[in-house]
Amino acid sequence: MSSRLHDLVVDTLGRRVVQGELAEGTTMLAEELEREFGVSRSVVREAVRALQSLGLVESAKRVGIRVLPMARWNVFDASVIRWRLAADAHGVQLRSLTELRAAVEPAAAELAARFGPDGLAAELIAIAGRMRAVGRAGDLATFLDLDIRFHALVLAASGNEMFAKLEGVIAEVLRGRTEHGLMPDHPHEEALQLHVDVADAILGRRPDEAREAMDRIMRRTVDEVQSVWAGRPRVHLA
Known part of the structure; x- marks a missing residue:
C-alpha cells in the first residue's frame, strides 16, 4: 500500500510541476501534502526525495518544498x-x-x-x-x-x-x-x-x-x- 501511495504522490506532483499547475517558485508544505493525499510523513518525504532526484523540487528547512525551474529538471528521465x-x-x-x-x-x-x-x-x-x-x-x-x-x-x-x-x-x-x-x-x-x-x-x-x-x-x-x-x-x- 505504501508503495502505491508513494507512486501516487510522485506521479500527481510530477504532473502538476511539468504542466505548470505548480509554477516555478511555488512552495508546498509537507503537512499540506499529508492532508491532501491522506498519507504519512514518511511517504511524503520519500516522494519528495524522488522528485528532488528529477530536479523538479528542492526541500529547504523552515521554508518548505519549492518548485524548481525547467533548467533544473532531468529532462532525459x-x-x-x-x-x-x-x-x-x-x-x-x-x-x-x-x-x-x-x-x-x-x-x-x-x-x-x-x-x-x-x-x-x-x-x-x-x-x-x-x-x-x-x-x-x-x-x-x-x-x-x-x-x-x-x-x-x-x-x-x-x-x-x-x-x-x-x-x-x-x-x-x-x-x-x-x-x-x-x-x-x-x-x-x-x-x-x-x-x-x-x-x-x-x-x-x-x-x-x-x-x-x-x-x-x-x-x-x-x-x-x-x-x-x-x-x-x-x-x-x-
Missing part, C-alpha cells in the same frame, strides 16, 4: 518525458524528442554497421520482418513493442554506451506518439521498408547506407508530426 508528453498540447516536448532522435539515431545506425555484433544485426533483420507483418495487419500494440525493441537494438549495437542509455528516451517518445494518436492506423509501406533497409545495411556492414536509411526514417517521422508543433516558440534554458 523517462517519468519527466512521460509527464511532459501528457501535457504536450502544442508538441514542444515531442519536437525536442524528435530532433534528438534525428540527430542521434542515424549516427547510431552507422556505428552499428561498423562495429555491431553479428547476433544483434541478425535480430534486427528478424524484428524488421515482424514489424512489416504486424504493421500491415494494423496491430499497433505489437508494432509499438517491436519498434521500441528495434531502435533500442540499433542504439546498443552502436557500441556507444551514451547512445545505448537513450533507450528509455526513445521508448517514451514512441509510446507517446501511439498513445496520443499520432501514428497512422497502418504504418506507411515506405517506413516498413526503411526499417528492413536499416537492418540489412547493418548486417551487411554498409555504414553509409545504414545512416541514410535511418535518416530517411527520421525525416519521415518529422514530416508526419511537425504540424503538431508548428509555430510554437523554442525552449531556451538560461
